[in-house]
Amino acid sequence: MAKGRVSIVVERCKACGFCVEFCPTHVLALSSAFNSKGYHPPHVVHPEKCSGCDLCGMYCPDFAIYGTKADLKSEAAKAEKASGGAK
Amino acid sequence: MKADPHGVLTGTHFIDGDHACCEGALAAGARFAAGYPITPSTEVVERFAARVPLVGGCFIQMEDELAASIALQGGVWGGAKAFTVTSGPGFSLMMEHIGYAAMTETPCVFVDVQRGGPSTGLPTLPAQADMMQARWGSHGDYEIIALCPNSPQECFDLTIKAFNLAEEFRVPVMFMMDEVVGHMTEKVIIPPAEQIEVVPRKHTRKSIEDYLPYGTNGDMVPEMAHAGEGYKFHVTGLTHDERGYPNMTPQTQDKLVKRLQNKIRNAADRICLFEEDRLQDADVVVVSYGITSRVAQRAIDLARERNLKVGKLRLITAWPFPDKKIVELAARVKAFVVPELNLGQMVREVERAASGKARTFAVPHAGGGVHKPEEILNAIVEASRC
Numbered sequence: 001m002a003k004g005r006v007s008i009v010v011e012r013c014k015a016c017g018f019c020v021e022f023c024p025t026h027v028l029a030l031s032s033a034f035n036s037k038g039y040h041p042p043h044v045v046h047p048e049k050c051s052g053c054d055l056c057g058m059y060c061p062d063f064a065i066y067g068t069k070a071d072l073k074s075e076a077a078k079a080e081k082a083s084g085g086a087k
Numbered sequence: 088m089k090a091d092p093h094g095v096l097t098g099t100h101f102i103d104g105d106h107a108c109c110e111g112a113l114a115a116g117a118r119f120a121a122g123y124p125i126t127p128s129t130e131v132v133e134r135f136a137a138r139v140p141l142v143g144g145c146f147i148q149m150e151d152e153l154a155a156s157i158a159l160q161g162g163v164w165g166g167a168k169a170f171t172v173t174s175g176p177g178f179s180l181m182m183e184h185i186g187y188a189a190m191t192e193t194p195c196v197f198v199d200v201q202r203g204g205p206s207t208g209l210p211t212l213p214a215q216a217d218m219m220q221a222r223w224g225s226h227g228d229y230e231i232i233a234l235c236p237n238s239p240q241e242c243f244d245l246t247i248k249a250f251n252l253a254e255e256f257r258v259p260v261m262f263m264m265d266e267v268v269g270h271m272t273e274k275v276i277i278p279p280a281e282q283i284e285v286v287p288r289k290h291t292r293k294s295i296e297d298y299l300p301y302g303t304n305g306d307m308v309p310e311m312a313h314a315g316e317g318y319k320f321h322v323t324g325l326t327h328d329e330r331g332y333p334n335m336t337p338q339t340q341d342k343l344v345k346r347l348q349n350k351i352r353n354a355a356d357r358i359c360l361f362e363e364d365r366l367q368d369a370d371v372v373v374v375s376y377g378i379t380s381r382v383a384q385r386a387i388d389l390a391r392e393r394n395l396k397v398g399k400l401r402l403i404t405a406w407p408f409p410d411k412k413i414v415e416l417a418a419r420v421k422a423f424v425v426p427e428l429n430l431g432q433m434v435r436e437v438e439r440a441a442s443g444k445a446r447t448f449a450v451p452h453a454g455g456g457v458h459k460p461e462e463i464l465n466a467i468v469e470a471s472r473c
Binding site: 021022024053054055058059 | 319321323332333
């Protein structure tokens, strides 16, 4: 299970690519989608590799991306609930 | 490592302290400066701006001192040796970024050609009243190194030393000149490049995967990598861990700030330079630095003519303060006389280190000129009687 999760605010992005370049675990790539300004925001290509370190958030000049640590306990509980408590 | 011969203007010159400081920076390998020129320091960057393109570097005139003092740090993280030059009013504006350089361990040199203050004060006249600001001006606990030249020759020699110390300890070094030393023209001998020792950047040999920007491996000074080399890390003024990531816990703060302090304090004996003369039989020691030390020399000579047992201790390194030397002297002399172009700054350090074992006599001067030798002589006479 991934240790973290990246959240992207696509409308703030100007596609500088810093997050893609600097992500230590290569989670991101620029997408082919457009935001309303015509830029290609990043998207997550390897969610399982995210460590939640937030280096992307520290680099982003536009506050358009941030990483968060996964709450592993509640994730596990959610997974358990989804599976109907079956072991 | 020897100096790059391109930057070394070998020969015998008749130049002022500001120009000698510029040549020292070039000899030390400085290839970038950002500044907002201010009297009486302007000549340093004026010469640098003309000279540095010839050796493959550049000078940028910034919009103010805040910008200058942070642009120079960008230059350092880009791989250059860099410095900025200012005087009191600009030095005040640079304080925030001196703290940033201390926190991010950015090796750089801040030259302060001191003039009379406070505020705009005396733009064209000397003072030595920024000595405490150099040490304590930025907020938080940190250590810096400060050097005080007393001649154009020393402006050359000690500028190289300042760059070397900055690189060795990854610390901002304050180069505390004063207007008289800056504008005084004397003979300056610049040796051949192969006789000039320079300390190179402490660049990491680790792979991109193994590199920790603030990992120390038991050493007190971490290794650097530069922007654009593929090492992906974050430089921040926030309290950070070995990876350079913000980590605002008391534990990380304790570890980081104590290391920033101890990397200088533990090496103080090696960093502290001073010149001493006739201390063997001295009852009174004149402690001085910068231009005041040259007036003090005359006063000491006059006192010796009167058979007063006076010695000289000239501080070349003001910070870290040479506590050990003062403690040793305080145990065997009667008094210290401390002339300086301010109303009492380094005298407090002398008094603190002497810790009541010897008396301390300040010889204050508000700046705008230098002491008369007789003023220092009178203090020596008074101290000899105590």
